[in-house]
Amino acid sequence: SSAEVKCSLCVVGIQALAEMNRWREVLSWVLQYYHVPEHLPPKVLELCILLYSKVREPQVMLEVGSSWLRDQTNKSLPEYGSLLELYLSHVLLPLGRFEGAEELVRGCDVFDSEQQLAFLGTICESRCQWSQREEMHSAAEEQQDGATETVLGALSQKLLTMLTLLRRALRSMSSHFCLLPYKKMLLATFLLYLVVVRLDPASPTSLPFIYKLVQLFRAAVFSPIHRPPIQD
Numbered sequence: 107s108s109a110e111v112k113c114s115l116c117v118v119g120i121q122a123l124a125e126m127n128r129w130r131e132v133l134s135w136v137l138q139y140y141h142v143p144e145h146l147p148p149k150v151l152e153l154c155i156l157l158y159s160k161v162r163e164p165q166v167m168l169e170v171g172s173s174w175l176r177d178q179t180n181k182s183l184p185e186y187g188s189l190l191e192l193y194l195s196h197v198l199l200p201l202g203r204f205e206g207a208e209e210l211v212r213g214c215d216v217f218d219s220e221q222q223l224a225f226l227g228t229i230c231e232s233r234c235q236w237s238q239r240e241e242m243h244s245a246a247e248e249q250q251d252g253a254t255e256t257v258l259g260a261l262s263q264k265l266l267t268m269l270t271l272l273r274r275a276l277r278s279m280s281s282h283f284c285l286l287p288y289k290k291m292l293l294a295t296f297l298l299y300l301v302v303v304r305l306d307p308a309s310p311t312s313l314p315f316i317y318k319l320v321q322l323f324r325a326a327v328f329s330p331i332h333r334p335p336i337q338d
Contacts, residue, residue: 148185159196
């Protein structure tokens with residue numbers, strides 16, 4: 107029939123788009139021919155669910171699969187049970203939609219009580235695994251945050267210590283230079299000018315003279331300061 111030919115052509119088109127890595131276009135392309143999700147043939151819906159599950163985009167089929175499964179006409183199809191199971195395992199459970207999965211199973215007339223209990227047990231097990239992964243993920247994030255805070259705290263403490271030492275050194279140097287007599291300050295400045303500006307450090311003949319000037323500079327700046335005794 108024409109419906110079967112149309113379905114076969116869509117199956118071939120889905121496979122072709124997937125092989126060309128154009129899987130994002132599959133659902134919109136299929137809906138151009140069937141217009142609404144409820145009219146999708148079971149084989150086409152199955153391929154779409156498997157495709158988007160394989161590329162880890164199951165949320166694309168969330169509304170489409172739900173609309174198809176809730177349609178009363180589709181519930182009478184022989185493929186309904188297998189498609190519901192496929193939708194549960196490849197769409198709802200990977201997305202953590204456990205309440206929707208339980209509601210769908212309880213409202214399904216295709217499954218008997220034993221099958222419903224089996225599916226509900228699978229949903230419960232998947233929920234427990236999801237909770238464990240969430241707890242492990244939260245614990246890993248807390249551990250990472252704690253390690254980051256520890257490293258930042260250690261760096262901040264080191265930086266604070268360095269700034270404290272630098273402040274003390276600058277304070278000591280400033281107090282020392284403030285106590286230098288005016289003549290010593292002028293002499294030190296003149297010697298520094300000779301070493302840096304007037305002499306060529308690369309010239310071998312300048313080295314002995316530079317060495318003498320450096321010694322004089324150190325003696326002028328860092329020599330003990332003698333203050334005149336205080337007379338009564």
